[in-house]
Amino acid sequence: MPNTRSSHFWSDHGPDLLIPVPAEFSFAENYNHLATATNETLYTLRGGKMYKAIAVGRQDTVVEIAPYDERRLIVRFLEEPDADSPTLRAGVAEYVHDWFDLGTDLAPFYRMAKNDPLLKQAVESFYGLRNMGIPDLYEAVCWGILGQQINLGFAYTLKRRFVESFGRALVREGETYWLFPTAERVAGLTPEQLTEAGITTVKKCEYLIGTARLIAEGELTKEQLLQAENVKQAEKMLTRVHGIGPWTAHYVLMRCLRLPEAFPIDDVGLHNSIKYVLGLDAKPTRAHILELSAGWSLWESYATFYLWRILY
DNA sequence: TTCCAGGTTTCCT
DNA sequence: AGGAAACATGGA
16 A cells, blocks of 8 residues: 655656566557456546546546556546545545556565566566556455356356346546445345346355445454454455355455465366466366475466456 | 356265 | 365356
C-alpha cells in the first residue's frame, strides 16, 4: 500500500493524475493482456486507452487510463464534477496502483525466470506484463466461483449477466460503464433471483449469496486475510467458506491479496500451458508440477500468471 | 453423443 | 490426511 499521508506517490496534472510506474512495466503488454478477455464487462479498451468505472467509498467515477511517458500513466476523469475531491483522487490513484500491481519489483522474478525452462519464453514475450488484479475482495471471490468447472467463455457470459442485473451502470460521454455488484446488494438476494437473471448454475448462486453475506457482515475481509501468518493459513480462512475450495482460495490470494506465493496448482489452464510449453502428450501430474515449480519460491503467482498468458 | 471446462462437496478409508 | 465419486451446465 503506497504512502499517501506525507506525500502522494502520484501527482496532479491539471484535472488529471500522473501515476509513476516501475521500470519493468509495459502499458502495451498490459493492454494486450486485457484485450484477450472476450466479453468483458468491467472495463473498456478503445483507441489504445483503458476505461474503467471505479467505486471510491460511496462515490462512483469513471476514468480513462493511458501512457503519459515512459515512467508515468495519466488518468483522466470522465465528466466528474467532484474531480477535485482529494479523497476521490487518492482513491482512484490507489485503485490504479493496485490494479496494475505497481508496488511489486519484478526484477528478481525476471532474473529467476530467464533460466527457467517453463518461464523463459513467456517472460521474453510479455516483458512488462503485471499481474493485473481484482482489488475488490467480493469481486475476486465471485469471479473465482463463476469460473469454477466451466469454460472461460461461459464464465464471462455469467459474469456479464450478474453485473448487468445487480451492478450499477454509469453513463459517461455517451458510453456505459459497469460497477461490480456490491456484497451488500447481493446479500439481500435469493438464489431464485440469480437464476432468473441467467446464472443457470444453482450452486453458484448459493455460493455468490453466501459469500456476499460473509463479506457484507465483515466476517471475511482483506485485512483479516492479510494478517494470516502464511499462505497456508490464509487458504484455510477461505476454504472454510462454502463454495471456496483450494483453487478459488489461491486464485483470490493471487489476484486480490497478491500473496506472491499463492499458487492455484490444480488449475486446468496452468496444466494446459505447461503441457503446451513442454510439448507433453498429456497434462502434467501434480508431482511433476511441484518439481517444475521448485525454483519459483515466492514467485508462484507471477509464474502462473505468465503461463496463463501464453494460452491466449 | 461424448468429452471437457481457470472445481467443490461429500463420503470413504 | 488423502482419494474417489457425485455434482451441474454449455460448447466443441
